[in-house]
Amino acid sequence: MQICTPQAAVGVPENATISAVFVFGDSIVDTGNNNNLITLVKSNFPPYGRDFMGGKPTGRFSNGRIPSDIFAQQLGIKELLPAFLDPNLQLQDLIGGVNFASAGAGFDPLTSELVFVMPMSKQLRLFDEYKTKLKSFIGEERVNSTVANGLYIVSAGSDDIVNTYFHTPTRIFQYNLSSYTELLVRSASSFLQELHAKGARRIGVFSLSPLGCIPSQRTLAGGIERRCTEDYNQMVRLFNSKLSSELRRLNGAFPHARMTLLDTYGPLLDVMKNPRSYGFEISDRGCCGSGLIEAGFMCNQWNLLTCSNVSGYVFWDSYHPTENVYRILVQGLLGKLLVDLYS
Known part of the structure; x- marks a missing residue:
């Protein structure tokens, strides 16, 4: 077993080399790339x-660490996964991987355009910039090895469904649920094939979670009783199923690469339905503000309704889970990820 640091919290399969963690996608995994963009998605x-390093807001959409950090930490790569666009990033910070994600991005290019964030195509271009910068520091041979032995995590699609499809008058009149999920899967497949062409060989792709049950969508579409919205969850399940099939096809097309779907739908739904089993009390609203609708700029220090004790909550804001929930999800996903990609 070869790994960058000896503090790995999970067993990495024998003969596996994980040189770095690279993350692409949206607010579930963005560690601060949006901070200097002209966008409201911050x-x-x-x-x-x-609850992050003494209460430091960094652009992570949670009270503390998010999956990008937790994957890197659990694998013993590094404690935090830095945002590539962090102006304080040093060359040595590039070793072990970085984060290219942009909160608000989606597989549908229109999703990123609507909120002025980095599309997935731009994130791929930043990966090229990363390789060029690292090459100047450690040389081409070591960069090629880092890229080839990196673990790649992709999380996108939530904003496509929640924001672009259901809440803007753009795609919903052009596509039904089935045809829009097909558009998303085609876009996801193109992204993954480009990532492969740039050297990625081990890729884990987050499934979509039960978006119809997150607090904001209960509020916006769940009626007076704020029930889970089945239309949303149906669309999510359809997308997840089609994406799983496409990953199997890509694995056949690229025999020297492995891609796997990381199921967040079932685990997060279970936490939402049975919060007490996991040590939580409240799963239908977030800690921040009223917890019913606030996320991003509406979740701010002047919102006096924010809870004092986040440990009882599944969600931090109306859209994003707390660090404790992210830790539960990553811990559950990591074993399967390592088996699927490295055994």
Whole structure:
């Protein structure tokens, strides 16, 4: 077993080399790339980061660490996965991987355009920039090895469904649920094939979670009783199923690469339905503000309704889970990820 640091919290399969962690996608995994963009999709202000390194808001959409950090930490690569666009990033910070994700991005290019964030295509271009910068520091041979032996994590699609499809008058009149999920899967497949062409060989792709049950969508589409919205969940399940099939096809097309779907739908739904089994109390609203609708700029230090004890909550804001929930999800996903990609 070869790994960058000896503090790995999970057993990595024998003969596996994980040189770095690279992350692409949306707000579930963005560690601060949006901070200097001209967009409303930001979280680099209190109370975000309330439990992060002494209460430091960094652009992570949670109270603390998010999956990007937790994967890198659990694998013993590094404690935090830095945002590539962080102006304070040093060359040595590039070793072990970085984060290219942009909160608000989606597989549908229109999704990123609507909120002025980095599309997935731009994130791929940043990966090229990363390789060029790292090459100047450690040389081409070591860069090629880092890229070939990196673990790649992709999380996108939530904003396509929640924002672009259901809440803007753009795609919903052009596509039904089935045809829009097909568009998303085609876009996801193109992204993964481009990532493969740039050297990625081990890729884990997050499935979509039960978006119809997250607090904001209960509020917006769940009626007076704020029930889970079955239309949303049906669309999510359809997308997840089609994406799983496409990953199997890509694995056949690229025999020297492995891609796997990381199921977040079932585990997060179970946490939402049975919060007490996991040590939580409240799963139908977030800690921040009223917890019914606030996320991003509406979740701010002047919102006096924010809870004092986040440990009882499944969600930090109305869209994003707490660090404790992310830890439960990553811990559950990591074993399967390593088996699927490295055994």
